[in-house]
Amino acid sequence: MNLIPQPKQCTVREGQFHLTPQTVIAAGPQAAGVAGYLARKLFPATGWNLPVRATRAKGHPYIFLALDSRLSGLGAEGYKMEVTPVGVTIRAHAPAGLFYACQTLLQLLPAAIFREAPVEGMDWAVPCVEIVDQPRFAWRGAHLDSCRHFMPKEFIKKLLDLLALHKMNSFHWHLTDDQGWRVEIKKYPRLTEVGAWRKQTLVGHDYAQPDEETTYDGLRHGGFYTQDDIREIVAYAQERFINVVPEIEMPGHAQAAIAAYPELGNLSEPVEVCQRFGVITHVFNVNESTILFLQDVLSEVLELFPGKFIHVGGDECPKQEWRESPAAQARKQELGLKDEHELQSYFIRRMDDFLTARGRRLIGWDEILEGGLAPNATVMSWRGEKGGIQAANAGHDVVMAPTTYTYLDYYPTEQTEGEPLGIGGYLPPERVYGYEPLAKGFSREARKHVLGIQGQLWTEYIPTPKQAEYMYFPRLTALAEVGWTAAKHKDYASFLARLEAFFERLDVLDVNYRPV
Secondary structure, three states: OOOOOOEEEEEEEEEEEEOOOEEEEEEEEOOHHHHHHHHHHHHHHHOOOOOOOOOEEEEEEEEEEEHHHHHHHOOOOEEEEEEEOOOEOOOOOOOOHHHHHHHHHHHHHOOOHHHOOOOOOOOOOOEEEEEOOOOOOEEEEEEEEEOOOOOHHHHHHHHHHHHHHHOOEEEEEEEEOOOOOOEOOOOOHHHHHHHHHHHEOOOOOOOOHHHOOOOOOOOOOOOEOOOHHHHHHHHHHHOOEEHHHHHHHOOOOHHHHHHHHHHHHHOOOOOOOOOOOOOOOOOOOOOOHHHHHHHHHHHHHHHOOOOOOOEEEEEOOEEEHHOHHHHHHHHHHHHOOOOOHHHHHHHHHHHHHHHOOOEEEEEHHHHHHHOOOOOOEEEEEOOHHHHHHHHHHHHOEEEEHHHHEEOOOOOOOOOOOOOOOOOOEEEOHHHHHHHOOOOOOOOOOHHHHHHEEEEEOOOOOOOOOOHHHHHHHHHHHHHHHHHOHHHHOOHHHHHHHHHHHHHHHHHHHOOOOOOO
């Protein structure tokens, strides 16, 4: 059926259902929102404004959507779909399941259904099938770094549509870093007035050469998302059953914020928004005033992002400035901490307490394990799988995001000549597809704590949306099947065959994918 991700069960029957101008979309109670979404998706290419009604119209072809409490075994995102020559019946335990069934239905239609203008002479036929489907993992995510290179709002929406098509449900949005602060904070306007803009950007790779050996482009770069922009994007994601997880980096990756408010740093002299990449030594100080400043920031972030998880980074925090800072050393002594790792752990615990008290959950990269893990923290394991295994075995939830299988800023081919500049490394689609998140090392009980998987796209060397698409696809397509499809149903040869049809959809959607 050329469906991606591969459904749990799919039985092909004889015949076809033909979408016509007389087709009625019927929605049972609590299904009207998804039905309206489907009607809007079908309109541009067909030119038919199909009505959404509470009941089917006698004698008319139909698409019927309804919640069914008997399908609780399929979870919140599973569904059953039956296509006959007279109609399509979709049932699910929750609206998310109905939504994912609609994504399947769109894939069963000709690829031209994704056109944004009427396609003449098209037979909008759907093969008769019976499908029972549900995802393997609850967290099926994609990450985007909007800091190293700013990505416009329109691209974020396009990416959300593509995630929905892939049945992915989490968008991890990296919004603050050394090279740019991208989220408007009303209480602290200089975070975007100053922190959202850098004077220029390093050309080529940064391998920690002396400044005189580097070249810069001389072009001012930046941008940020207003709070209205973010509300718009979050609402757009919610309609597609995607949770947006904002990342506000701390205590490292902080130079843009320190450039805006020097009192947040450890040095007496001011710094600029960073113009190069890599691990930067300028980090937040550990003063109480800085912790309260960042909690003020998080208070506004919580109003913008209603989801459960707030990402605080916690990765790549050099301790050099803390070791050399009399204030940081005094703070460490005051708190009775033995080293700077415990000082970082204290910093993260303060944020964990703050978020927990407000009904949210802190998530951070696996460095937050160092010095002791905050009680309610969730770990995103990126430096291999060890951190995720350690955290899950200790009873903490984890998201598996190891560089070896999920870092999509790595080159997709060993032959890099002619390829857009990448950060390095080699990650072909086959390796992504072959990833098994429940690797050896997880106890039976710990496996319950593996929420799922996520693909990362860091944009140090990805300046445009088109280049971002090239790095995402089709590797993110492969990861979508890892997250949704049971391991026993995965087959790379089958995936490649289905991918050819999927490429037709990506062509229509103007996605700059890399052919396999």
